[in-house]
Amino acid sequence: HWFRCDSLEANDAFNLVGTLVGLAIYNDTILDLHFPPVVYKKLQDLAPNFEDLKAMSPRVAQSLQAVLDYDGDDLEDVLCFTFTVPYESIYGERVEHELVEGGKDRFVTQENKHEFVRLYTEWVLEKSVDKAFGAFKGGMRKMIPGHMLNLFEPEEFEVLVCGEKFDDVAQLEKYARYDGGYTQNSEVITWFWEVLKGLTADRRRRFLAFVTGTDRVPAGGVEKLNFVIQRSGPDSDRLPTSHTCFNVLLLPEYSSLEKTKNRLLLSIENSQGFGLR
Numbered sequence: 001h002w003f004r005c006d007s008l009e010a011n012d013a014f015n016l017v018g019t020l021v022g023l024a025i026y027n028d029t030i031l032d033l034h035f036p037p038v039v040y041k042k043l044q045d046l047a048p049n050f051e052d053l054k055a056m057s058p059r060v061a062q063s064l065q066a067v068l069d070y071d072g073d074d075l076e077d078v079l080c081f082t083f084t085v086p087y088e089s090i091y092g093e094r095v096e097h098e099l100v101e102g103g104k105d106r107f108v109t110q111e112n113k114h115e116f117v118r119l120y121t122e123w124v125l126e127k128s129v130d131k132a133f134g135a136f137k138g139g140m141r142k143m144i145p146g147h148m149l150n151l152f153e154p155e156e157f158e159v160l161v162c163g164e165k166f167d168d169v170a171q172l173e174k175y176a177r178y179d180g181g182y183t184q185n186s187e188v189i190t191w192f193w194e195v196l197k198g199l200t201a202d203r204r205r206r207f208l209a210f211v212t213g214t215d216r217v218p219a220g221g222v223e224k225l226n227f228v229i230q231r232s233g234p235d236s237d238r239l240p241t242s243h244t245c246f247n248v249l250l251l252p253e254y255s256s257l258e259k260t261k262n263r264l265l266l267s268i269e270n271s272q273g274f275g276l277r
Helices: 011-026 037-043 050-056 058-069 075-079 113-125 127-143 154-162 169-175 187-197 201-212 257-269
Strands: 084-088 094-098 177-179 228-231 241-243 248-251
Touching: 011 127, 011 154, 037 050, 037 127, 037 154, 050 058, 050 113, 058 075, 058 113, 084 113, 113 127, 169 187, 187 257, 201 241, 201 257
Parallel strands: 177 228, 228 248
Antiparallel strands: 084 094, 241 248
16 A cells, blocks of 8 residues: 555545554554555655665566666667656546656756656655655554654564464464363364364464454464454354454364364355355
């Protein structure tokens, strides 16, 4: 997700989004909201650079890198770049923003190509989104003071917002708690962990989403999940269910490993759309 230079949204809307992201971090809530790394740098008042543009827009950066790499004296005639940034407006029209006064008539040459790339990067990552991003940052800092944001590296900051990838079932088992009469030695609990460890990485993540509402774990790992398996009655044909707000799996006391696997997979595979939800 990035900010449009010609967005029709009022700055108050960006301020609200920033406040909500800050509130999610404050409450240790994972968001499926993936920003390019440069967003986290800018939130920490770190200056963006060409490497950030490469990460956000590889194709654009590749074109600019071709300009930097070209060493022929005929750069102006071969590439025909001018001091403008072309983009498609919100109405679908082609627009060219001049990086300098008279930029449409100023061609990129060997002498000025580094200035062109610098101005291009500066406009895309800073000047074109200055008001919207400023409002977004202001909203976030209502919840999290700037000095606290600066305690983290940009990569760590991203983990706070989006969480970490999950695939370590052993750690989940280590920190799991049991309720309703179950213990770690209950037969159906033993079967449950055997089934979960035998699933593919994709199905494990889908299981986590079924129980918690997201396929990622909070910063700090599965220990922060407070995952609970609660007994949901005796053996029956009922499927496992969950309380995603509390990370609780409601598991009937099935009579066999095969039934535990069958019921669990049915729940995982049919927990969205026209399934259980």
